[in-house]
Amino acid sequence: MVSIKDIARIAGVSPSTISRVVNQKKYVKPEIRERVLAVVKETGYVPNNAARSMVLKRTFTVGIVIPDTFNMFQRQLFSTIEHSLEEYGYRTLFFFVKWEEESETRCLRRIQAEKLDGIIMIHEVIHPEFYAYLAKGSVPVVLCTFDRDELALHSIHIDEESAARMATNYLIGLGHTRIGLISGMHFSFGAQRANGYRSALKEAGIRIDENRIVFVPSYSTEDGRAGMLTLLSRLTPISAVFAATDELAIGALRALYESGLRVPQDVSVVGIDDIDIAAYLAPGLTTIRQPIRDMGKRAAEIMAQLIAKSDIDDELSTFGFELVVRESSGTPNAKQIGAQDLPDRASRIEKRS
Amino acid sequence: MVSIKDIARIAGVSPSTISRVVNQKKYVKPEIRERVLAVVKETGYVPNNAARSMVLKRTFTVGIVIPDTFNMFQRQLFSTIEHSLEEYGYRTLFFFVKWEEESETRCLRRIQAEKLDGIIMIHEVIHPEFYAYLAKGSVPVVLCTFDRDELALHSIHIDEESAARMATNYLIGLGHTRIGLISGMHFSFGAQRANGYRSALKEAGIRIDENRIVFVPSYSTEDGRAGMLTLLSRLTPISAVFAATDELAIGALRALYESGLRVPQDVSVVGIDDIDIAAYLAPGLTTIRQPIRDMGKRAAEIMAQLIAKSDIDDELSTFGFELVVRESSGTPNAKQIGAQDLPDRASRIEKRS
DNA sequence: ACATTATCTGCAAACGTTTTCAGAACAATG
């Protein structure tokens, strides 16, 4: 490839000058700058990143660790973060990791080899060695959508338990008492959201029936479907279901459809996240909206401040959320309404922060 | 950070020896190997990628260019490609580009700066300069899900027109004659699939009514919804709709739901791609399945062969596809059937390749 | 006129690796 020396030779100056021109430093004669720029353009020269970052000891690269099975919520999140980071002048390197120690170890090795300027975790890894590395403080870290109190790392998240409580309370407010729960086993938010569900019922004086609770391994749509079918097979009456994520909820909707049950007339369904597609389902999914864009931007902002070693401003990193009511929820045993009676999409929005 | 020299100093040998140990070369005394390995482990030394690729003049990195609004089909595709590339020993660098010249130009600069070993395009960019670079042959390139005959680059794709024809023919076979089309304006497959629709109708002797055709700007779900609403507003009777992608189809389903129309009793809907969620919609989406995994693996395979400069085996790179019948399609004007009468999920599959 | 300062340029070192080359140590062979 064409290197800085080639340009130097062609333009008849030293490599130092070329460097100064392409990095827009001062102290280079306009006439020479012109000539160099012309040669650069003509040859299509682009400085070699590897060489550059070696001498600068900075890579201008932030790594994002994310499950290889990332869901749509995480996808929107990392898109936002990537855009924001780009505005701060950083590029993004993605590490898609599987839910296996071995995959995480490989990821960690790669991270170390890349000499990243920072790491954003959108994935709660399992391997303790990974957290040990993050906690070591050799590189700025931001946790996104979860927290680890014991590590004292910066973290961006919502109060998962409150969000789940809001969803459950909404169902209770509609008059439901026989409310099911579908949640996942991995990741702390699965348990946190389940806790929110439990505490909402408790506060409302509703007995918690373990027959109405099912934990599925992951948060896939298929797991949501399986969870709902399990719930139905238990024959414990249910008039509403709270699914810990929208993707679980979508699977639940599918299971209800397959079982010939109508939503929301027979069963109401509520999720959490408000992924893009939630508004386009039929019926549209009632859910709790996380402020994805704000969270992503904030994650990038904190990362930029950490790298610049400037003080982190004190803005809270625990975000608010809001209830988005669509058509998948209604009062229990409501008489069937035709599609023409549908409420406007996302007609009612309750805020909270 | 801890460098090879540090290890050398601590272990009391030269950097050359360290290099030989970590790269598992022969000719190093077992005793010394042990000692070095111990130091490496203790210090957590990991070789610096930048320095490494600088001297090797290889980055072991393949770039994947993909729209920042990548849909679920593309997402599954790039996951597969990434896994396969990893097996070949390459890591993957993602370039999410926007549908703008400026974003593409920036992407191109970055690509050049990274000195990639190869580039896989899952995105039909617009900027001619981009194609000029690809065509120059300075780096191996594989086009994925589209082709550019004039560039003579390796390409992985299906026969888009035939796929659309299969979808349309299926609807015709069910007895539909008043078939709508929703397609997008960008990307060649939008036009190709529209052509397939047209030629299927023509072959069946059905008049093509431009009132039943709508082109929307992108392929988002919202565009699908808007397209369907446009179609409905034209008051030209329609008993079925072919949407050029599943995401458009999902939007169409939503619009029908909002309009109080039943699927498939009032209108049948068929898409293309068979994205994951298609099976979990209610009703499940009838669609054409592209062999995503096979295509992804093949793309990685060709890339590996190109980089190794070994001969590309002659296997065809045009892939077959199959019709997956779910519940969103039926005969025109069929009497309403209850959900309990649903066919098994994906009950009928027609193959073709 | 001279000293001072500002502007410009190139040399050379450094960043962290890999690899060629040459030489050392040792064993095996004649």
Place this chain on the structure above:
DNA sequence: CATTGTTCTGAAAACGTTTGCAGATAATGT
């Protein structure tokens, strides 16, 4: 014991940048 071969090791060059330093030229102030 000399020769050859094998196994092992380190010195040094190279990869493509950036930058401190020193020197050169030009502009400015006395």
